[in-house]
Amino acid sequence: MEEMSDHRLSIGTGRAEGPDEGGPAPAPGTRPLGRRLFLGIVGAGAIGTVFGQQLQSWVGSALSSLANPAGGGLAALLPGADRFRLYTVTSGFPEVHRAAYRLSVGGLVSNPVTLTYAELLSLPRTQLTRDFQCVTGWRVPGVHWAGVLLRDVLALARPTAAAKAVAFGSYDGVYTESLTLSEAHRSDVLLAYEMLGKPLSTPHGGPVRLYVAPMYGYKSAKWLSSITLVEQAKPGFWEQQGYAVQAWVGRSNGRNDAPIA
Amino acid sequence: MAATTHPSPEGAEGHRPAAAPAKGAEPGAGRPALRTLRFDLTERVVHWTSAVVVLSLTATGAFLYVPSLGTLVGHRLAVEDAHVWAGVAVFAPVLGGVLGPWGRRLRHDLHQVRDLGPDELDWLRSLGRLGRSALGKFNPGQKLSTNAMAGLLVVLFATGLVMRWGNFMPVGMRTGATFVHDVSAFALLAVVLGHIGFALSHPNALRSMVTGWVPARWVQRHAPAWQGEELPPRSARGEPR
Incomplete structure (x- = not known):
């Protein structure tokens, strides 16, 4: 018994690994x-x-x-x-029916408006095909989007001179994002209601989401519920977790992805 | 015996049979039913705690990876945290088992799964028809799957660290880590499912991971070369029924 314990210990500590170290010799042809x-x-x-x-x-x-x-x-x-990974920061996805969808535009504006889904569809339609780049590394190439330019909707509400930034709210009740007013006026910033030729589905942020083409995906808030013109934007949901507020693809968050143009 | 990979001078001494309770109505009536300790408490605790951790990693990983499952629970931040911290803990059971004085048998197990002898390769190539006499406590399939699981877990662990804390690394490596993490997770799932399948189809082996014991007949049939490699169990006398 004592002798066996010693034998076992020698195996356990690895001293018996080689045939010439006193341990049991492996059979010929034994390979690790x-x-x-x-x-x-x-x-x-x-x-x-x-x-x-x-x-x-x-x-x-x-x-x-x-x-x-x-x-x-x-x-x-x-x-x-190459595929979308679906993120939600609350439980499940908020289900908003198109008929019941409302988008409020308010804050520092002279004409606060609330738009229905049909009213959004009646505004000039813009299409974009761009890669969708997530800050965690995945990219979906060549995604086709259709929607309304954010600046067209802002023009309806007429921001006051005090307005310097745009804050976005989501129907999930938690997610927030923001853009500066000049970013909001870019021609590649959409309120998207169509993706890949189909009405935007709930998991992808439907009925209407923000789509900021030149920025990482977290900027493109899903289930868009409100647009509020403000003097200064607060960091959004992920930005409070450390992501950059200026979320340019390839020029923020320490990443060097190919920019999306 | 000639084919054993670790011939041991102790011979059959190390394989002291334990007498079962007399009232056991075994088919071999007359002779005492014999059984042998295959896994001691450390080996079993390490196995089952690791299994629970890997299972929770699989579940939380599935919720993060499969969109329709992610939809069901949501709360991505919380699921991600649970996955990451379970991942950080994945080697804790085996390290705790190996590093303590209670881990002699476990250390010996890890040593045993390293090498494959020529007869064991024959057994593998013939899908178990040849070379049975070379089988020790772990058959060649078990040896390889143990190493595969360990290797995949190391890869998953390291790539997981890069994914969570690798902000300082080049983006290409973070993308690569995500890709390798996904591929390795599928590979580990396949190995683990195979492991569970074999366990369910080999009740004696499965039971030994629960109770610790295998019948002596099982040793003769599935692990003939194991004889002489093991310490007699400490509880050989008066072991629990």
């Missing part, structure tokens, strides 16, 4: 295949991490024929597929 598998997986993981962006783009284009970037289909669940 288990350890090689372990080290191989760890090595492959490291290489994959270093070259993963390239790998990801190859796999993404290979899967693009199978995957529906809006998130449907099993192929979209495969790792590396």
